[in-house]
Amino acid sequence: MRISKYEKALTGGCCRRAFHWGPFAAGQSANASIFYDNNDYGGATYGADNSTWMGSFDNKASSVKNFGYYVTWWQDINYGGAGFGSSNDYSAMGWYVPFLGTWNDNISSFHRG
Known part of the structure; x- marks a missing residue:
């Protein structure tokens, strides 16, 4: 498997396929979470087990x-700010959270974990 220049720049060349950009095959779950740019699991994707910063996503x-x-999500980089944990899938993250507004x-x- 070749690593692209873009992935090498984002990972410092140290990790092969630490994340995935683009569509996944049906049922593929190589990562703990896959985030989608749009509601209903549409648009660009970002997936990983852990991420201290989601880069351009x-x-x-x-x-x-x-x-x-x-999986626990954090409002800020390096697991900072408000946090929320769940094992559920969410087709829309626009629900209200006190002191934060929405997770969208x-x-x-x-x-x-």
């Missing part, structure tokens, strides 16, 4: 699939 997630893994376009880091 920072604050863009509108829906998420967790594949049964318990408001996730900067996350970790499994």
Whole structure:
């Protein structure tokens, strides 16, 4: 498997396929979470087990699939700010959370477990 220049730049060349951009095959769950740019699991994707910073996908997630893994999302990078944990999938992240507003376009880091 070749690593693209773009992936090498984002990962510092140290990790092969630490994340995935683009569509996944049906039922594929190589990552703890896959975040989607649009509601109803549409648009660009970002997937990983853990991420201290989501790079160019920072604050863009509108829906998420967790594949049964318990994942905690954080408002800020490096697991900072408000946090929320769940093993559920969410087709729309626009629900209200006190002191934060909504989780739509408001996730900067996350970790499994």
